[in-house]
Amino acid sequence: MAEFSNPSEVERWDIFEAICTGYSDKNPFIDYSIKGTFKSKNETISTDGFYDGNGVYRIRFMPSFTGAYSFEIKGTFSDKTYTGTFEVNPARKGNHGPVRVANKYHFAYEDATPYYSIGTTCYVWELQSGELQKKTLETLANNAFNKIRFCIFPKHYIYNFNEPCSYPYVGTPVDNSKLTRQNFKEYIGAAPGNKWDFSSFNPKHFQHLENSIKALRDLGIEADLIVMHPYDRWGFSTMSEKEDDLYWNYVIARFAAYRNVWWSLANEYDLMPKKGLADWERYAAILCYKDPYKRLRSIHNCRSYYDYTRPWVTHCSIQRTEMYKSAEYVNDWRIRYQKPVVLDEIAYEGNIENGWGNISGKELVRRFWEATCRGGYAGHGETYTHPKDILWWSHGGELHGDSPERFKFLLNILSETPGLGLKPWNNGKTDEVASMVELPGEETGYYLVYYSFLRPSFREFYFDDSNTYQVNVIDTWEMTIKDFGIHRGSFRVELPGKEYMAIRIRKIKE
């Protein structure tokens, strides 16, 4: 292997990766450092590299601009300093750059293409068998999901007693041969029998994560990485402060350069009794300091919402805390948090025993439309019982529900909005979910009104006497859009008296 190698050119928003050999004595994960600085006329970025095993160090950089760049790489990993130049080419078709907050409550790719989040959750899809991972990627390729939440650490929970395909650390796991649905809670946290060296990462595990992130990137899917979580029997949720910080630094050094990475500090942060607010704020500080790309950052709750007004939080990542209302609170959360509202968990379509995992496809789609027409973004998950306990929610694989194809329909409708997203239209009516595009003022010329489980057989509208309006009747469940003609002044829109209908009204430009 060459002592040092780097590409001479790279695509904008892709990864420049330098590979260096260095010291492999002592513990390279903690005893040696590697840092790089990358410069062009538009930016100067400094970032950490990481040890990848076998004497190999890597450092990654995502250029945000085209043109000539230079770099300097040095550290205690080697006595040498490496410098050089490379060229950044324009992004190719399909590469829109990272997703950023845009228009306050919404998102866009860095090239200004709107991003309407339609998320799903497969907590440890990438730690299943290779065959199942392949199937998951195929399923994702055929669906509308443009964000997926998954964990770096393996998962221990009902329907999740198997071992991952790799571990993040060197060591041996607790024996799972006596694990049952009845006693699984006794294993939570650092179960006796685990033997891990929390200062020795397993590069294969992280290489595999990177391949998974890249596979998602190539499908145009954001990787909402769950860095910590409580569903653990290996002790990864109960490491010391020092071990946690080492982990965070390593994760950031490895993954931050991937343009499709979002940081989810935790899933259900409030179910981790060994971690307090000071810990979460410390991880966030590391992330703000060490991620040079300022990727999207949030944290997901169980019983109590995190304070999403914290400056490091870029968007809400909410799990609903009530059985009946969830997406219906988007208006309130927008006002309270003044940030994009992403509902990463609003119960899953399925039929398992737990209330969080057994709503109908109709109810899940209804919640998506509620969230959308209130100016937020909802997330999907699926928990149908399966003869081999393969549930999309954790394992990926195939989808069995009725909701996913309806998200394609919703995404198409969102893609036709003139702007970056919707906001509540405060028209005084309490028996509809009225939205308009998120633009200043009250006259945006685009209105999408959703009737949820209500079944009016007609509705009346009046905007003004001078303009004409194109009206469509949308069946969000049957996925049909019917032309209801052009109207002026007062007009009445006939509806079929069914649930899940919407009316779209667009002002015709003179």
Added chain:
Amino acid sequence: MAEFSNPSEVERWDIFEAICTGYSDKNPFIDYSIKGTFKSKNETISTDGFYDGNGVYRIRFMPSFTGAYSFEIKGTFSDKTYTGTFEVNPARKGNHGPVRVANKYHFAYEDATPYYSIGTTCYVWELQSGELQKKTLETLANNAFNKIRFCIFPKHYIYNFNEPCSYPYVGTPVDNSKLTRQNFKEYIGAAPGNKWDFSSFNPKHFQHLENSIKALRDLGIEADLIVMHPYDRWGFSTMSEKEDDLYWNYVIARFAAYRNVWWSLANEYDLMPKKGLADWERYAAILCYKDPYKRLRSIHNCRSYYDYTRPWVTHCSIQRTEMYKSAEYVNDWRIRYQKPVVLDEIAYEGNIENGWGNISGKELVRRFWEATCRGGYAGHGETYTHPKDILWWSHGGELHGDSPERFKFLLNILSETPGLGLKPWNNGKTDEVASMVELPGEETGYYLVYYSFLRPSFREFYFDDSNTYQVNVIDTWEMTIKDFGIHRGSFRVELPGKEYMAIRIRKIKE
């Protein structure tokens, strides 16, 4: 006509009515009085009579006990005092007496038969054509409803522009020939053109009301009389204090003796801008003073709940104030008001334009089950568009919806509970609506658990190791009850993974 007549015997909880002739000069409604006192060894009741036109005065009394009674009737209506005796016979089959609050949150007839309220609303069914009234009574006879809300005054609102079959006062109504859905709000209250004498009641109107109350009584249906309401173009909602009080006294004198009367002071009391809290409390005071039978009393809201802790309120009569949650608040209302919670309006099955009148039968039945399993009682209404604008909600007639037959099923299940009703079972599970019978303590041996829109494919239970439990799986929509056998210790109940399922568990007595 005889100067005085009275029956010599009467059935317990039926009406003893004395008919007297008296002065008919001046205005007998305000210028003459008639009072009676009725005595047995068990009770002494004094009550007002009323003028019924054509020189006839009537006085009514409902005996609460069997045996010998005496009476004395006198007043300024006549120079004479009438006295006599009569015999009260035992109640016949089907006559259980008036409904009372029982077991704090529930109801029972006075003979201790449980009363599980399944209400409906037909605001002015009794003021429609004779043919339609007959049809309404036929429909009621074939359904589970054991309470109906309706108004003494006619109704003016969308779908309600016709004239009533009679008016409560002597006079002439405002012309309705130019009334439309667009301008109907301009007529609300005392529209110009009305000419009424608010000191001259129309006895025919009230006689008709009495016949309607009796017809309901004979069907075993409680008459939840709405004494005042805001949907008015005749000025009956904007009378003076003196006129209101005259009306209240007359209504009480005429109707109080009917055992199936409940008093609803108003429908949507808070939509009557001319009436304030002092007015409602004054009407309540008249009612408490003048109704010797202490019939059930409440008041129905629109936007804000009345203070149901007021001592004169016997039970909550709630209209839901939110689009999404309604029956789900029963637990809270029980705690807050410490009285029976009756949800007299939780949106109606139908397809009209308004959100309060276009939910599905499935959603309405779901709300009934939510209310029931939380220890409350829900009410029905139906608002399907009709070629002749005959909507059950106001006009009665025929039912067209899917929900009514499901109430029969629910009532049958309630009738099999060992007690007077259900209460929340605080078993710590947030993904089910768990109930037990309303009896002291936590071990009542009867559990009814409802899954609402959730679709578990199984649920697990554990009570103890010593007792055996009979388990049924109930499909509340398909109206099936399946035997799931007898279980002891930990047991798992298989479910079909459908919405609207319930599990009933009954401890088998050793």
